[in-house]
Amino acid sequence: MEAGAFLKGLGLGSSLIIAIGSQNAFLLRQALKREFVLTCVAICILCDVVLIGAGVAGMGRLIIEAPRLLFWIKIAGAGFLFCYGLRAARSALRPSAMVAGENKTAPDRKSVIAAMLAFSLLNPHVYLDTVVLLGSIGGQQTANGPVYFAGGAMLASTLWFSSLGLGARYLTPIFLRPNAWRVLDALIAIIMWALAISLFS
Structure with missing residues (x-):
């Protein structure tokens, strides 16, 4: 019974968390830029763990x-997503400033933490x-099924965000080209705006 609940939480949690969204898009971008990656991964995992636990508890x-x-x-949320979409669109128009490894305009840890929490x-x-x-x-x-179910869902989030944050480095050769950053930022802008619109559709 407990194993079934755990696997159900793991499977459902995985199916929900892997979908492309603003949180995943921002984490991927930070991971490719190699800016405070572990901090972003920890925030994503912590937020999901707290929210899943609160949901199962009845929130x-x-x-x-x-x-x-x-x-x-x-x-x-819509206001924040729209503004960040504009920022990503502006970055897409200036790909030369987005070459992997450049840190001329690297944000400070506090601004990254604030953005990751917002996403x-x-x-x-x-x-x-x-x-x-999930709740x-x-x-x-x-x-004890709720506890095992929550544990499975939390593990799914932990595995996904860790893989996304730490595995993005293998895409670095692709993003040594400015045009790759242009495409990524353009996609991020579209995702942010689409999500902002979907909140009221």
Whole structure:
């Protein structure tokens, strides 16, 4: 029973976390630039662990019953995603400034932490996926099932973010070319704007 709940949490958690989103896109970009990668990975994992645990513990019900709170989270998230999309679009127009290994305009740790937290917590889809969906399914498990289900989902997040953050270095040869950064930043801009629009569709 416990093994089944653990595997269910691992499988469902993996299917939700691997989808391309603002959090994954920002982490990938930081990993390719090799700027505070471990810090970003740790923030992603910590946020997911806390949200999954809160969801399984019953916080999902509070979000469902507080539509006004979710609405303001959508407003804040859409604004942030739109602004970062503009920033990525501007970077795509200046690929010569984005060559891998350059740190002329490297951000400081505090700004990276703030951005990673924003990408992790200002996207309402994060709450719907981790707190509401995973929380409701995990909460339906019997006996100690919720604990094992949450553990499986948390492991999925840990494995994914660690692989994405630490494995991106193998793509470095590709991103030694400015045009590769142009394509990546253009895709990130599109993803950010699409997510901002989807919050109200």
